[in-house]
Amino acid sequence: MRLTPASLGGRLFLVAAILIVAALIGAGSVTGLILYRFIQGQVDQRLDTQIAAVSSALSVTLDNHLSLNAQIEGPPFDRPGTGWYFEVFDGESRIRSASLGAAELHVPGPWPFEWLTRSAAGDSPGIGHQSLHFRTGSEIVGDHIVTIVATAPRSAIWRPLFEALSPVLIALALAGVALVLAMLVQVRFGLRPLQALRTAVAEVRAGRRERISANQPSEIAPLVDELNNLIADNAEGLARARRHVSNLAHGLKTPLASLAVALDERGRDPAGELHELIDQMDRRIRHHLGRARAAAQHGPTRAQTSLATRVTDLVAILPKIHPGKSLTVITDIAPQIAVACEAQDLDEMLGNLVDNAAKWASKRMSVSARIVGSEVTIVIEDDGPGLADDKIPEALRPGQKLDESAPGYGFGLPLTRELAELYGGGLNLGRSDLGGVKATLMLPVAC
Amino acid sequence: MRVLLVEDDRELARRIAEFLRSERCVVDIAGNGEDGQHLGETECYDAAVLDLGLPKVQGADVLRAWRAEGRNFPVLILTARDGWSEKVEGFKAGADDYLTKPFRVEELVMRLRALVRRAAGHADAHIVCGPLGFDAQLGTFELDGLPLRLTALEWRVLSCLTFRKEIVVDRIELIERVYEGDAEVDSNSLEVIVARIRRKIGRAMIETVRGRGYRLTAGKT
Numbered sequence: 001m002r003l004t005p006a007s008l009g010g011r012l013f014l015v016a017a018i019l020i021v022a023a024l025i026g027a028g029s030v031t032g033l034i035l036y037r038f039i040q041g042q043v044d045q046r047l048d049t050q051i052a053a054v055s056s057a058l059s060v061t062l063d064n065h066l067s068l069n070a071q072i073e074g075p076p077f078d079r080p081g082t083g084w085y086f087e088v089f090d091g092e093s094r095i096r097s098a099s100l101g102a103a104e105l106h107v108p109g110p111w112p113f114e115w116l117t118r119s120a121a122g123d124s125p126g127i128g129h130q131s132l133h134f135r136t137g138s139e140i141v142g143d144h145i146v147t148i149v150a151t152a153p154r155s156a157i158w159r160p161l162f163e164a165l166s167p168v169l170i171a172l173a174l175a176g177v178a179l180v181l182a183m184l185v186q187v188r189f190g191l192r193p194l195q196a197l198r199t200a201v202a203e204v205r206a207g208r209r210e211r212i213s214a215n216q217p218s219e220i221a222p223l224v225d226e227l228n229n230l231i232a233d234n235a236e237g238l239a240r241a242r243r244h245v246s247n248l249a250h251g252l253k254t255p256l257a258s259l260a261v262a263l264d265e266r267g268r269d270p271a272g273e274l275h276e277l278i279d280q281m282d283r284r285i286r287h288h289l290g291r292a293r294a295a296a297q298h299g300p301t302r303a304q305t306s307l308a309t310r311v312t313d314l315v316a317i318l319p320k321i322h323p324g325k326s327l328t329v330i331t332d333i334a335p336q337i338a339v340a341c342e343a344q345d346l347d348e349m350l351g352n353l354v355d356n357a358a359k360w361a362s363k364r365m366s367v368s369a370r371i372v373g374s375e376v377t378i379v380i381e382d383d384g385p386g387l388a389d390d391k392i393p394e395a396l397r398p399g400q401k402l403d404e405s406a407p408g409y410g411f412g413l414p415l416t417r418e419l420a421e422l423y424g425g426g427l428n429l430g431r432s433d434l435g436g437v438k439a440t441l442m443l444p445v446a447c
Numbered sequence: 448m449r450v451l452l453v454e455d456d457r458e459l460a461r462r463i464a465e466f467l468r469s470e471r472c473v474v475d476i477a478g479n480g481e482d483g484q485h486l487g488e489t490e491c492y493d494a495a496v497l498d499l500g501l502p503k504v505q506g507a508d509v510l511r512a513w514r515a516e517g518r519n520f521p522v523l524i525l526t527a528r529d530g531w532s533e534k535v536e537g538f539k540a541g542a543d544d545y546l547t548k549p550f551r552v553e554e555l556v557m558r559l560r561a562l563v564r565r566a567a568g569h570a571d572a573h574i575v576c577g578p579l580g581f582d583a584q585l586g587t588f589e590l591d592g593l594p595l596r597l598t599a600l601e602w603r604v605l606s607c608l609t610f611r612k613e614i615v616v617d618r619i620e621l622i623e624r625v626y627e628g629d630a631e632v633d634s635n636s637l638e639v640i641v642a643r644i645r646r647k648i649g650r651a652m653i654e655t656v657r658g659r660g661y662r663l664t665a666g667k668t
Contacts, residue, residue, distance in 0.1 A: 250500070253527035254456045257548035261462040264552040275551065282549050286529060314531070317538035321545070323565060344532045351531025 008194070009187045016183040024176045031168050032161070039160050040133070047135040047150040050077065054086055054150070060142035066090055073098045083130050083153025090144040105134075105149055133157060193217050197224065204231055245292040249285045256281060290415045293345070304446035305343045307376065308333040311367050314350055318358045327361055332368040338446040339376050345419050346443075349427075352412035353380045353439045360384030360436055375425065375442045384436035392429045416441070448563055448606060449473040449624040451495040453483030453509065454525070455502055463496070466552045470586065471599045471606075472559075473627055480504025487513045491623045492520045493563045496555070499526040499537065507540045514541040521562035525555070560584055567610040576612040577665030579648055583610070590648055597647070600625060600640050608653065608663035618660040 005011055050072075057070040066088060076084040077097045087105050088095040096102075131154040139146050193216060200212040211231055216224045260278050263269040308331075315329050339346060357365045361382035369378045387395060395413050417427040425442040432438035450472050454460040457478065464474040475490065477483035480501035487495060487509070495513075499506035510522055521543040526533070529547040537545055543566075544558050564572060564583040572584040580589040588595035588605065597605060603625045608616055622637055641661060645653050654662045 250527035253548040254459055257527075257550060258456065258459040258462055260549040261459065261466060261552045264466060265462070278549050289529075310535075313535045313539065317535060320538055320543055323544075323561065324570065344530060347531040347535060351534065355531075 009191050012187045012190070013183060016187075017180055020176055020179045020183065024172050028169055028172050031172075032165055035164050035168075036157070036161055039157050039164075043133060043152045043156050044135055047133075047152055048137070050086055050150045051135060051137040051148045054088060054148050055137060055139045058088065058139065058141045058146060060144060064142075066093060066095060066141065066144060066146060068095055081130075083132055083151060083156070085132075086148065086150040088146055088148050090141075090146040105132075105151065131155075193220055201227065242292055245289060249289040252285055253282070256285075287415075290348075290418075293348075303340060303342045304338045305341055305346050306335070307337045307339055307346075307369055307378070308335045310343065310346055310350055311354070311369075314347070314354045315367065318354070321355060322358050325358070326363070327358060328364045329358075330364070330366040330368075332366070333378075334369070337369055337371060337376055340444040340446040341423050345423070349416045349419050349441060349443075350378070350380075352416045353441060356412065357382040357384075357437065357439070364434060365436075366434070371445055374445055376445045378441040378443065380439045380441070381432035381434050382436035383432070383434040386431055386436045387429060389431075395429060396427070448493045448559070448603065449475070449491070450559060451475050451477065451483065451486055451490070451492045451520075453477045453480070453487075453495065453501065453506065454498045455479060455500070456498075463552065463555065467556065467559075470556050471602045472556075473603065473624065475627070478502075480506060480509045484509045484512050487518055487520075488516050491620055493624060494520055494559050494566075495522045496525050496559070497522055497542070499524060499528055499533065507536060510537075510540045510542060519566075521566045523555070523558055523562060525550070557584060560586060564610070569610070574609055574612065576609060576663055577652060579609070579652065579663075581606065581609045595647060597644070601644050601647075604637070604640050605644050605648075605663075608661060612663045613665075615656045615662045616660050621660060 005014055053072045054068070057068045057072050059067055059069045061067050068088075076082050077086060077099050080099050080101050082099055084097075085100040085105060086097045087100060094104075132151040133154050133156070134149055134151040136150075137148045139148060197212065197216070197220060200209070203209045204212060211228045212224050214221070214224060214228070256278055260275065263274050263278070269275055311331055311333055315331060318327065318329065319325075341349075354365075354367060357367075357380050361384045363383060365380070365382040367378070367380050369376055371377075396417050397414060413427070413429075420427045420441055420443060424444050427442070428440040430438045430440070448471070450467055452460055452464055452467070452474055454463065454476070455478055460476050460478065464476055467474045475486055475492075477486050481503040483495075483497065483501065484504055497506050497510060501509070504512075506524065506526070510524075513520075513522070522541065523544040523546060524537045524542045525546050525548065526537075527548045534545050543562050546555060546558060560583055561572075564574075569583060572582060574581045574583055578591045579595075580592070581587075582589075583606075586602070586606070588597060588602070588609075604621060607621060607624050618637065625637070625640075641653055641655075651666050652663060654664055656662055
């Protein structure tokens with residue numbers, strides 16, 4: 001299992017979150033320590049004052065005993081059990097604060113050179129379960145070396161510490177949450193160009209744009225440049241491959257034509273078997289040429305082709321393709337309708353359909369188009385014999401030729417459908433009100 | 448029938464020409480667009496077969512140049528380019544028919560004959576002039592319902608006259624359509640051919656218009 005997140009955002013977020021939490025913990029600890037030292041210093045000062053007061057009130061009685069000659073047990077040293085105690089000890093006798101009563105303080109014994117410092121500090125288990133903080137001081141009174149211990153409850157340090165620290169900790173936690181949120185926003189905002197880049201690449205792939213905008217943050221600008229070069233190389237390679245296929249196909253057709261003519265000489269192919277082979281070769285060349293052309297449509301295209309002009313051109317040449325046929329062609333196409341197809345491919349699709357209709361029509365055919373949502377629906381109808389419903393799938397299947405004697409319902413329809421589908425459209429065949437075939441071609445509208 | 452063949456593939460051009468000649472056509476070959484354009488502008492043809500991808504001048508440009516010069520003979524485009532865009536472009540440039548390679552040479556001949564017939568204003572393939580019948584699609588003559596046997600030169604002259612029956616066909620034009628461009632033409636040979644045809648179909652059917660040419664007539668006018 002990998003520990004680092006797969007996303008760039010995740011990585012940035014994780015690192016930032018760890019650093020923010022560590023910084024906040026550090027800040028909290030330092031603040032706590034400073035506050036602790038400060039509060040403890042105050043308690044120590046108070047204890048030292050008490051020790052000094054006790055020390056100055058000490059005297060030796062005539063029978064060589066220590067005694068306090070003044071009332072120094074002011075609050076809080078007068079209330080029992082509070083933890084505020086003091087004790088004077090000269091090795092033999094003890095004087096205890098009123099708050100201590102008869103209990104005995106368990107403080108570490110005096111250090112050998114403790115008196116030099118005149119004071120010491122530390123914690124002791126104290127009385128019962130009470131945890132105590134103490135200060136000691138040494139004094140020479142007469143010929144007595146006395147140790148004075150003053151204690152305060154640990155809670156006298158901890159309680160103010162908690163009281164001071166809890167708002168600080170809450171503030172730090174809030175700051176942490178705010179920082180993490182800010183980090184999230186920053187990561188999302190910072191990575192937005194990457195998201196935009198992904199969308200742009202997808203649009204190039206879908207053919208909605210030709211290249212990625214060069215207006216990019218400096219970090220990804222070189223990447224975009226490389227991507228654009230790659231797209232250009234790809235398009236060029238595709239165009240070159242398409243050209244090669246086209247040249248190969250057309251280059252093969254002329255010798256094939258020579259061969260066909262040669263076969264016609266002096267009855268060299270009386271049964272037509274060799275001509276059938278030539279026809280097969282021609283069909284294959286045309287099929288693969290069509291496929292190569294269609295496959296190239298995955299490349300960037302943002303073509304816009306006016307429908308009415310292409311249909312008008314095609315309808316205009318029908319009398320020459322079908323001479324001697326008097327045909328009424330009704331066209332109903334708004335001049336502003338444009339489809340998002342290469343003109344050549346639109347010609348190929350419309351040419352096949354219009355030519356088929358003209359071939360099968362007896363007197364009338366019609367071509368109409370209207371925009372339905374994001375699609376242009378082009379309907380081509382004729383008044384010919386029509387196609388039986390069960391023959392329709394056959395007519396759209398590649399390699400099928402319904403009528404061998406009349407070329408057209410050959411690979412024209414499957415190729416038309418294939419092209420239309422590559423553009424995200426489609427082709428349906430059905431029965432027309434005119435009596436013949438109704439071909440419905442759907443293509444994306446150009447915007 | 449005199450045909451101009453503009454095709455840069457020599458092998459294919461030779462074979463098509465050979466076949467067309469065997470079908471009693473007169474064929475001139477141009478191997479590039481420039482020569483083709485020149486021949487089409489200066490010579491007299493019944494039809495032209497034009498390739499699109501030509502050296503020097505593209506086929507479509509040749510065709511446009513011919514039409515701009517007012518040369519109205521029917522043109523059949525013979526090309527390996529089978530896309531509808533190219534077809535539309537070809538027709539818009541002034542073509543009358545479009546055939547893609549590879550093709551059956553019989554189909555080429557049939558289409559050329561149909562083009563020539565329609566260009567002469569005959570919607571029907573069967574042209575009748577008195578007892579003489581001509582199937583313009585098959586290229587066969589009948590006289591009183593019986594097949595008429597003709598030599599290649601006789602056929603060329605008679606088909607030319609039949610297409611323009613009851614109209615005087617110019618002598619020079621007739622010679623141009625009957626003989627290959629570079630053939631040495633004896634000024635008397637046309638008279639000799641016409642005389643032979645008259646013997647086969649009857650003297651009165653071909654009228655000599657002095658100083659101009661000949662006219663095929665059913666004799667009613």
